Amino acid sequence: KPLTIGLIPADGIGREVIPAARQVLETLRSDVMPAKLNFVNLDAGFEYFQKHGVALPEETLAALKGDCDGALFGAVSSPSHKVAGYSSPIVGLRKQMDLYANVRPVISGAAATASGERRAIDMLIIRENTECLYIKEEELHEGPDGKYAIAKRRISEFASRRAGEMAFSMALQRDAMRQQLPASERTWTGRPKVTIVHKSNVLSVTDGLWRETVRSVYESNPEYKARVDVEEQLVDSMVYRMFREPEAFDVVVAPNMYGDIISDGAAALVGSLGLVPSANVGDNFVVGEPVHGSAPDIAGRNIANPIAAIRSAAMLLESTGYGSAALAIYRAVDKVLAEGQIKTPDLGGKATTTEVTEAVCKLL
Amino acid sequence: KPLTIGLIPADGIGREVIPAARQVLETLRSDVMPAKLNFVNLDAGFEYFQKHGVALPEETLAALKGDCDGALFGAVSSPSHKVAGYSSPIVGLRKQMDLYANVRPVISGAAATASGERRAIDMLIIRENTECLYIKEEELHEGPDGKYAIAKRRISEFASRRAGEMAFSMALQRDAMRQQLPASERTWTGRPKVTIVHKSNVLSVTDGLWRETVRSVYESNPEYKARVDVEEQLVDSMVYRMFREPEAFDVVVAPNMYGDIISDGAAALVGSLGLVPSANVGDNFVVGEPVHGSAPDIAGRNIANPIAAIRSAAMLLESTGYGSAALAIYRAVDKVLAEGQIKTPDLGGKATTTEVTEAVCKLL
Ligand SMILES: CC(C)[C@H](C(=O)O)[C@@H](O)C(=O)O
Ligand SMILES: CC(C)[C@H](C(=O)O)[C@@H](O)C(=O)O
Numbered sequence A, B: 001k002p003l004t005i006g007l008i009p010a011d012g013i014g015r016e017v018i019p020a021a022r023q024v025l026e027t028l029r030s031d032v033m034p035a036k037l038n039f040v041n042l043d044a045g046f047e048y049f050q051k052h053g054v055a056l057p058e059e060t061l062a063a064l065k066g067d068c069d070g071a072l073f074g075a076v077s078s079p080s081h082k083v084a085g086y087s088s089p090i091v092g093l094r095k096q097m098d099l100y101a102n103v104r105p106v107i108s109g110a111a112a113t114a115s116g117e118r119r120a121i122d123m124l125i126i127r128e129n130t131e132c133l134y135i136k137e138e139e140l141h142e143g144p145d146g147k148y149a150i151a152k153r154r155i156s157e158f159a160s161r162r163a164g165e166m167a168f169s170m171a172l173q174r175d176a177m178r179q180q181l182p183a184s185e186r187t188w189t190g191r192p193k194v195t196i197v198h199k200s201n202v203l204s205v206t207d208g209l210w211r212e213t214v215r216s217v218y219e220s221n222p223e224y225k226a227r228v229d230v231e232e233q234l235v236d237s238m239v240y241r242m243f244r245e246p247e248a249f250d251v252v253v254a255p256n257m258y259g260d261i262i263s264d265g266a267a268a269l270v271g272s273l274g275l276v277p278s279a280n281v282g283d284n285f286v287v288g289e290p291v292h293g294s295a296p297d298i299a300g301r302n303i304a305n306p307i308a309a310i311r312s313a314a315m316l317l318e319s320t321g322y323g324s325a326a327l328a329i330y331r332a333v334d335k336v337l338a339e340g341q342i343k344t345p346d347l348g349g350k351a352t353t354t355e356v357t358e359a360v361c362k363l364l
Helices: A014-027 A046-052 A058-067 A089-096 A157-179 A206-219 A222-227 A235-244 A256-269 A307-319 A323-339 A353-362 B014-027 B046-052 B058-066 B089-096 B157-179 B206-219 B222-227 B235-244 B256-269 B307-319 B323-339 B353-362
Strands: A003-010 A037-041 A070-075 A101-112 A118-128 A138-143 A146-156 A193-198 A229-234 A251-254 A279-281 A286-288 B003-010 B037-041 B070-075 B101-112 B118-128 B138-143 B146-156 B193-198 B229-234 B251-254 B279-281 B286-288
Touching: A003 A014, A003 A046, A003 A058, A003 A089, A014 A037, A014 A070, A014 A307, A014 A353, A058 A089, A070 A307, A101 A157, A101 A256, A118 A157, A118 A256, A146 A157, A146 A206, A146 B157, A146 B206, A157 A193, A157 A206, A157 A222, A157 A251, A157 B146, A193 A206, A193 A235, A193 A256, A206 A222, A206 A229, A206 B146, A229 A235, A235 A251, A235 A256, A235 B256, A251 A256, A256 B235, A256 B256, A279 A307, A286 A307, A307 A323, A307 A353, A323 A353, B003 B014, B003 B046, B003 B058, B003 B089, B014 B037, B014 B070, B014 B307, B014 B353, B058 B089, B070 B307, B101 B157, B101 B256, B118 B157, B118 B256, B146 B157, B146 B206, B157 B193, B157 B206, B157 B222, B157 B251, B193 B206, B193 B235, B193 B256, B206 B222, B206 B229, B229 B235, B235 B251, B235 B256, B251 B256, B279 B307, B286 B307, B307 B323, B307 B353, B323 B353
Parallel strands: A003 A037, A003 A070, A070 A286, A118 A251, A193 A229, A193 A251, B003 B037, B003 B070, B070 B286, B118 B251, B193 B229, B193 B251
Antiparallel strands: A101 A118, A101 A279, A138 A146, A146 B146, A279 A286, B101 B118, B101 B279, B138 B146, B279 B286
């Protein structure tokens, strides 16, 4: 049975890194990737909005729901001023397809910390992906002192529980995978740990509900209680600690907006946003998406780092049941990075997007 | 005319670093500090709440408004679970005294970045201090899928304009101060710059209003337009860029919650939260406050870094018109740090709170 993947490059460097990821997928040998791959090109993005008045066309959603087994999303440009009727297509996609968790692995053999030491990082950020301030319920009012605006931030038991379940089950899954590695190759050597991020010292009701719900996922599951450690971090301290001792985190679970901010911070630690992939995960569908943005300043110059997109493609394969194919890609990417010869300018190199992509393909 | 300072140590290490700051203030020689200093000890905090059922007593507010010219606040502990009736006293204080901007200078001769290089940082974060999610209007609801909670995030033209004015005028003020330094000692050599932080690609109404209002402060003032550069950063990219190239920022202005997160991140860059002071500034009152928390894990052991509190005391003097006294303290602290012999464990040293405080006092 073929695997059909929707490709949504959207804006800026999305149009360079998504084709790069496709090229890698097409290079996979049939012993690791037994299914035939079909690709469907789909529209979305701010540029598309400027031409057609819609950022996430109905046809794209219909094709994803009808024909595709999963998708890859590139990046979306941010309007530099208020644009009537525009709404971020990636936020819309997550909501429409009920992709309730954004899974962001941040891995580095040796990253520099604030104190200049190099330390091993192997962190998995689970970002709740459907609510918080991203529900975009906002209103503008006129008051006695001028305009004011109110946005609603929604935190539900339902969404918090799903994110929490994902975090604890991933903690166990990561632990199982680590057990298969020789001890010398394990970055994390302790018991699996989940760090719950919140700001309940200020948001006692919304973040209070988040924290209690995620905790109750833990408390009500004997296996989690027996095998996983749990801790909490206020979001401001989290950013501080992440930068001071990134090796102290295993799985991190956060409401939508905090998760957005934390994952960019974590990407800085491992050298470049151009390295960090993500998967938007629902019960029936997955959309791979590099964590980086559309980078208009470097778009069209064939110098964008394709690795985040390539790794996102591997995450997509992993979650659609093609673990060996995913592993082959992860290994090829790691090897190119470890050799350190062929790298794009964000990593201090001079290679092009094409050269990095071909280096990865050559190892498959 | 004497200067009367309210002291609110509150919780944890607040009770160690506020007395340290007081000791430094009392050591100031009369040639730099001509006014007599009076101190008024005031209650607040989570521990106080546990005993008396109120976290920010009316008497404290009354004393601040009646007798004091300014105040120093220590730190407040966060309850580890939901506590009925408790509300953060520092958030309450900012609101009640209309301390609308939180000014956070993050300075370092040489700080390590994510890539391990050491670079000079001299950043001033202006955090809007009265609204955003900190209005704490939250409600819990029962829905078909279980509980959900809604928090309101408020952004007003009025508050955004005040924060923006503070940012641009501080940019000019910093520039004027830099012109007095020999060129070799200037960390920032370009034109003054203000970076506006927002997330208007998602929050187009609230953060849209923030961004447009701060921009309009700039556009409507010919002096700002002629002399200051302005740029924007999405909050996630801001955290990324701050870790990658902290030397690229001069003044940064952000809504309340983003400002909270960013300033902890910036503190990580300069070595320790224990170094970063702040001033909660209103039109008629200032409360100095170290950026760090109450650190229950090290409280009561005389090892907390007093420098953030000491610098906060200097900021208080600066804004009450005692610039020379402030400068004397800044210089003494810088010298102790530069010598690098006497430092608390957060900076890798073995000195006590008392020893660091005395080292500063000896230089005054
Ligand atoms: C483009 C933007 C809406 C998006 C987000 O905030 O979720 C991006 O920053 C991300 O992290 O995927
Ligand atoms: C203690 C807490 C309410 C406070 C805040 O979030 O403002 C603290 O983190 C700070 O930065 O002053």
